[in-house]
Amino acid sequence: MxxxxxxxxxxxxxxxxxxxxxxxxxxxxxxxxxxxxxxxxxxxxxxxxxxxxxxxxxxxxxxxxxxxxxxxxxxxxxxxxxxxxxxxxxxxxxxxxxxxxxxxxxxxxxxxxxxxxxxxxxxxxxxxxxxxxxxxxxxxxxxxxxxxxxxxxxxxxxxxxxxxxxxxxxxxxxxxxxxxxxxxxxxxxxxxxxxxxxxxxxxxxxxxRRTDDTRREEEVARLIQTVSRTLENGGSVLIPAFALGRMQEILAILDEARTKGDIPKVPVVCSGLGLDLVDYFDVIARKIGAVKFRRNVLKRLGVQALKRAPAPGKPPSKPTLFVVSSGMLVENTPSYAIAASLLGSPHNALCFVGYCDPDTPGGKLLQTPQDESFVFETLDHVTPVRATIERFDLSxxxxxxxxxxxxxxxxxxxxxxxxxxxxxxxxxxxxxxxxxxxxxxxxxxxxxxxxx
Structure with missing residues (x-):
């Protein structure tokens, strides 16, 4: 060869x-x-x-x-x-x-x-x-x-x-x-x-190197704990997710947690391509059976399509759970805009569930210490990092x-x-x-x- x-x-x-x-x-x-x-x-x-x-x-x-x-x-x-x-x-x-x-x-x-x-x-x-x-x-x-x-x-x-x-x-x-x-x-x-x-x-x-305490099941449990704690304390949560695969898995995780009563019932907001791909996953599940995901997950969670992102520095008026792309907070994406609205408040949380290139806004945010300033360049917005920033190994x-x-x-x-x-x-x-x-x-x- x-x-x-x-x-x-x-x-x-x-x-x-x-x-x-x-x-x-x-x-x-x-x-x-x-x-x-x-x-x-x-x-x-x-x-x-x-x-x-x-x-x-x-x-x-x-x-x-x-x-x-x-x-x-x-x-x-x-x-x-x-x-x-x-x-x-x-x-x-x-x-x-x-x-x-x-x-x-x-x-x-x-x-x-x-x-x-x-x-x-x-x-x-x-x-x-x-x-x-x-x-x-x-x-x-x-x-x-x-x-x-x-x-x-x-x-x-x-x-x-x-x-x-x-x-x-x-x-x-x-x-x-x-x-x-x-x-x-x-x-x-x-x-x-x-x-x-x-x-x-x-x-x-x-x-x-994955250690014994970072197995996928433990990481999912830790994610649910962070989401639940933040929402119960009146904050909002952003989970930046890749449109293909990761967004659907996160929705399935949240659906199971909601069914068990592990997270409170709050608005769940998704965006764009990832939401559209839910229909494709449903078709694949019915025709081929290669995936364990059905569209009725959206109904059970009460998922809403993102119509307009909150303004920079102005979080939603009530606790909201955002599952939107891009997974790395790339500029001019829904997750980038929502991060700019949530980052300045200690009541909120940003939960990264996938790889973040160090040169992307998501990668840079993960390297920024608490209370230091973070610049959203394309939004002309600067804010101190006060929200909880956590990374979960769901590779x-x-x-x-x-x-x-x-x-x-x-x-x-x-x-x-x-x-x-x-x-x-x-x-x-x-x-x-x-x-x-x-x-x-x-x-x-x-x-x-x-x-x-």
Missing amino acids: KLTDLNPHGGIGANCLLVELGPFRFLIDAGIHPKKVGRETLPDFDKLAPNSIDALILTHCHLDHLGAVPVALRHQPEAMIILSRPTQELAVRMLRNSCNVMRRQRDEQRIPEYPLYSFAELDRLEPIMFALPYGHSRTFAKGGEEVQVTLYPSGHIVGAAAIKLTYKHRSIFFTGDVLFGDQKTLPGAAFPDETFDTLVMETTRGLT GHADREELLSFARKCEPRAIVLTHGDPEARSWFHEQLEQDEAAYQIIDPAPGTCYTV
């Missing part, structure tokens, strides 16, 4: 691997980089000759894996998209939202390259999608040779899939983004119990120890480290080097072709 990482920046973002097996050429994902702008967000598609890709295999619908699919296939007219059935339901909706966001960025930030694709291009994607049920295989034939593609559920978010390629009696396994443990809305990964010749593995949490990614154990169990000849910051990959590299097994360990440099 030849493998090339087309993410020009390395680390996490613009995820896209070119995989060459004999006459076959596949792309594994085609994402955009969340911290770049314009064409800098894209993988290096210049390395692909026109009409050279047999298929793009999509692991899941987060934009760092999905967001550049229309661009990738622009010059690959004969390629198909292989994806799971839930991902097929979600993919075009996520891309339409991305297109709308880019249109707004073009106008507000004067980025002439946006949008990177049109709605007409999105309409052409659905006919070339081939939904492969988990555990079923698709065989490609070319030049007298065959390769087999099989998907397996990888937890993380609804529809997320690991990929196994079988070629000439050798198997290559791509974990994609993986979570082994169950979520409220989704069972954990179900990988085949077998060995592989090559393992291509995510490394997101390579620098994060959608597997712990590093779990991934390390899985890698050793697979007994591969080669391990390729992907989807992680340099320091996270280094931790895995150092641990694997200490094993007696003679792995070939590859941390691919961007744009370099490796023979594995």
Whole structure:
């Protein structure tokens, strides 16, 4: 196998691997980089000759894996998209939202390259999608040779899939983004119990060690305690949440807590794409059964759509529970505006339930001590940090120890480290080097072709 990482920046973002097996050429994902702008967000598609890709295999619908699919296939007219059935339901909706966001960025930030694709291009994607049920295989034939593609559920978010390629009696396994443990809305990964010749593995949490007191169940209980205490004392709570996956899980957690009487009955306010995706989750639950979430959660919680965020420095007149995007308090999002209204009062709480890049407003807020000033630049608002700020480890990614154990169990000849910051990959590299097994360990440099 030849493998090339087309993410020009390395680390996490613009995820896209070119995989060459004999006459076959596949792309594994085609994402955009969340911290770049314009064409800098894209993988290096210049390395692909026109009409050279047999298929793009999509692991899941987060934009760092999905967001550049229309661009990738622009010059690959004969390629198909292989994806799971839930991902097929979600993919075009996520891309339409991305297109709308880019249109707004073009106008507000004067980025002439946006949008990177049109709605007409999105309409052409659905006919070339081939939904492969988990555990079923698709065989490609070319030049007298065959390769087999099989998907397996990888937890993380609804529809997320690991990929196994079988070629000439050798198997290559791509974990994609993986979570082994169950979520409220989704069972954990179900990988085949077998060995592989090559393992291509995510490394997101390579620098994060989960201790016994930070198990998911304890983190959920701690979240509910903070929410309950804040609301009962007359404050409001903001839970910034990613629209796909995390918002629905938080709603399921709150619904269970409300049913048990663990949190008081107050207005629950949600926003935008995450609220819209509830309908898609409901359809997936009914048609496919791959997710444990139904729309009636909204009715039980009495969820209201956010019409207008409170003004900076002016919290709601009565206790309110906000579950809105973005999860990192990115500028010009509902969570950013609501944070500006709540942050200055000690009665309120902000509860982070996912990863926050240190360079985002959410990441910066987590590093700001109590009573120091925090600047909401795009709102021209400065406030002291007086609200309770807490972080809860509800990651959608597997712990590093779990991934390390899985890698050793697979007994591969080669391990390729992907989807992680340099320091996270280094931790895995150092641990694997200490094993007696003679792995070939590859941390691919961007744009370099490796023979594995």
